[in-house]
Amino acid sequence: MSRASKAVRDEIMYYCLESVKNGLNFNTQGNISVRIPEHEAIVITPSDVRYDAMAPEDMIVVGYDGAVLETGERDASWLPSTELPVHLAAYRRRPDAAAIVHTESTFVNVLGALGRTIDPILLNMVLYAKGPVPIMPFEFSTNAAFGERSAALMGDDVFAVVWANHGLLAVGTSLKLAFKVAVAVEENAEVLYHAQLAGTPNLLVYGDIDVPAGTRLP
Numbered sequence: 001m002s003r004a005s006k007a008v009r010d011e012i013m014y015y016c017l018e019s020v021k022n023g024l025n026f027n028t029q030g031n032i033s034v035r036i037p038e039h040e041a042i043v044i045t046p047s048d049v050r051y052d053a054m055a056p057e058d059m060i061v062v063g064y065d066g067a068v069l070e071t072g073e074r075d076a077s078w079l080p081s082t083e084l085p086v087h088l089a090a091y092r093r094r095p096d097a098a099a100i101v102h103t104e105s106t107f108v109n110v111l112g113a114l115g116r117t118i119d120p121i122l123l124n125m126v127l128y129a130k131g132p133v134p135i136m137p138f139e140f141s142t143n144a145a146f147g148e149r150s151a152a153l154m155g156d157d158v159f160a161v162v163w164a165n166h167g168l169l170a171v172g173t174s175l176k177l178a179f180k181v182a183v184a185v186e187e188n189a190e191v192l193y194h195a196q197l198a199g200t201p202n203l204l205v206y207g208d209i210d211v212p213a214g215t216r217l218p
């Protein structure tokens with residue numbers, strides 16, 4: 001019996017396809033993982049497989065130490081995502097992170113390539129990312145040292161970080177919330193890009209937003 005439940009595998013698969021539908025990824029780029037703390041492990045998408053050619057049984061289970069515990073069922077030669085060390089570093093830094101979504105969406109990358117912090121100007125972005133999303137200067141992304149720097153720059157209070165000239169890493173207390181962060185940051189980046197061309201947009205600060213107790217979020 002797999003350490004990763006059918007429900008977790010199905011949820012990852014669902015958000016992989018949502019990511020394609022939302023235009024957040026191209027080709028075999030991007031990856032998603034979910035923490036399974038009861039096994040001190042994560043479930044992560046395989047490397048070099050398109051989301052729309054992937055199946056729930058292809059997900060790979062990896063221990064916190066990076067060792068592959070379970071390969072995919074259809075093809076045991078498939079490896080975990082190349083950014084596995086970066087996911088593991090983010091989980092180490094952020095005990096509140098239950099899931100990670102890495103996207104390579106267009107306006108995140110426009111602002112990232114310009115080195116411009118993604119300041120919240122839209123409600124969803126400030127509610128879910130909880131603050132300005134920092135830009136990490138370009139470097140190659142598939143090693144643990146990069147992962148440590150990425151996690152340190154994201155810090156403990158914000159739920160995303162941009163890797164310049166590459167894409168976004170979003171974390172969440174659930175996969176649903178990590179995906180909301182990825183969508184909200186991309187939408188915010190697009191509006192911010194246009195708003196800054198037109199003038200000086202009003203920025204939102206998470207701590208200043210008065211959300212009455214018990215309010216349902218969008």
Ligand SMILES: [Zn+2]
Pocket residue numbers: 029030083102104166167
């Ligand atoms: Zn990537």
